Amino acid sequence: MTTFYLNYGKTQIGVEIPEQKILNVIMPNPSHGKRDKEEEIKRAIMNPISASLEEIVTPQSSIALLPSDITRPCPSYNIIPILLRELNSIGVKDERVKIVFTNGLHRRNTRDEKIMLLGKKIVEKIKCIDHDAKQKQKYIGDTSHHTPVYINSDVLDCDIKIGIANIDIHVFAGYSGGAKSILPGVSGVETIVKNHYMIYEYFDRTRSGILEGNPIREDMEEAAKLAGLDYIVNVVLDDKKKIVTTVAGDPLRAHRRGVETCDRIYKVPIREKADIVVASAGGFPKDINLYQATKAMDNSTFAIKNGGTIVLFAECPEGVGSEELDRLLNSKSWEEVIQKGKDGGSYAPYGFRAVAKMGIKVVLISSISIEKTARTPIIGARDAKEAIEKAIQIEGEGATITVMPFAGSTLPTYDV
Incomplete structure (x- = not known):
């Protein structure tokens, strides 16, 4: 077993993953936060x-x-x-x-x-x-x-x-x-x-x-x-929230200069997609609620096969974080969530577009109750061990696993 310590709110959770199943560990590229x-x-x-x-x-x-x-x-x-x-x-x-x-x-x-x-x-x-x-x-x-x-x-x-x-x-x-x-x-x-x-x-x-x-x-x-x-x-x-670079000036040109640095750190090439992605939103504030944490889930879809399973670690101390999304999640499938949002003029399920399109299952470890997730397409888990076991049960013993400790910021880039 290999143990990963994933950010969860303002703390960390230890996650044990069978070593032989690990395909990729997607980390930000090396960068150096400024001392001053x-x-x-x-x-x-x-x-x-x-x-x-x-x-x-x-x-x-x-x-x-x-x-x-x-x-x-x-x-x-x-x-x-x-x-x-x-x-x-x-x-x-x-x-x-x-x-x-x-x-x-x-x-x-x-x-x-x-x-x-x-x-x-x-x-x-x-x-x-x-x-x-x-x-x-x-x-x-x-x-x-x-x-x-x-x-x-x-x-x-x-x-x-x-x-x-x-x-x-x-x-x-x-x-x-x-x-x-x-x-x-x-x-x-x-x-x-x-x-x-x-x-x-x-x-x-x-x-x-x-x-x-x-x-x-x-x-x-x-x-x-x-x-x-x-x-x-x-x-x-950087991944420790230290400043790597600062840009100032024109809203368009300065922003583009900053994007160049962001790309160098957070776009990470991969050669193969996995059956399972184990992802942390990156801790607070990226997992303050599910509405924010879905950004990590969406980034994870770039590293996973169609029909795969994402295991998302996101504390969500403020719950879903959107009354509208909370209502839309009371559905039988991701496709239904998206269709209800589209028909109702709501963009709230933005983070679920890719999982719906790709037929991906989502196992969630959070402070949101299992009883609440049971009314949604989300598969709730009480702890890391149960979550990993559920994902492997869904995908089979031969499943490969990619780990994304900073999924809220890191973007896997895959070229066929």
Whole structure:
């Protein structure tokens, strides 16, 4: 037996796998987190891709800083103090700055979470606003994909908008970061739903690691341009959540530079697909709920044979994380989940598209009760041993197993 210690929430779970069955262990490619993260962030801000802050900001400018919410591991607590010092050096006073969390359709952040994301000092001295997609939205036009763009008026009221995020593999936008600070970050419900609903029409073009020709990403970038996203500070993190590189400047060009680094670390070539993939979402916050953890499940489908079985480790302390997805999961099959979502105008089952298309079974180890998963196509397991045994029972004693300890970020690339 080979023992793997997989991240699960804020802890780890030991998983024993028969050594002779192991086909691949898909880890991020080697990278080196910066020892001095402050210097790395300063370096990027002082050497931006295109215009500098000094060129676009005046002492009279009002500023909207747009950091990620609690579902993302972006170290905004490192980035924002440096940005504020730079803005202050230009002559912008703190009272001309507001922070709007890019919640999209996620819940509001608690005060403790805001402090975790920004640090107590920032929370106490800068006005912090939780974006609410149902309130204070202003229409500013349509994209070429006919998406009506409604944006948070607190953001639109500011002269300068600065997106703060980490760049990671994303299940349908290709990558996180960049324009996502605007759409879905601070967009209205109608805008987000219209954009995300394209998952059904363009499955092959709206998947992890695809930018060019991805209509959802194109739509996001058009919306960001309409909204006037001026500047971004985005980071690429290693598997220990340390900063590998920082990019700053133009929302499109800087983002693409960051994607190049993301690809070097997280795109991992494989020569053969397995019958079973044992995957961890990567721990908190990637497994804060099932809605987020399905991104790891989708990445796992790139390493598995049609009809195979995924064993997903995701704590999900907040349960399913979406009332809509919770309702849709009460189905007999993945195909039914997807069809109900499509018919009902819901993109909530986005992470289950590939498992439905490929006929994949899913065994889940989480804090979600076995009784609850029994009402869904998910196969619940009480512990790691039971989960592995169930997968082998389904696939047979001759089954091969691939292990993905950081499935929420790692994208297997397979060329026939």
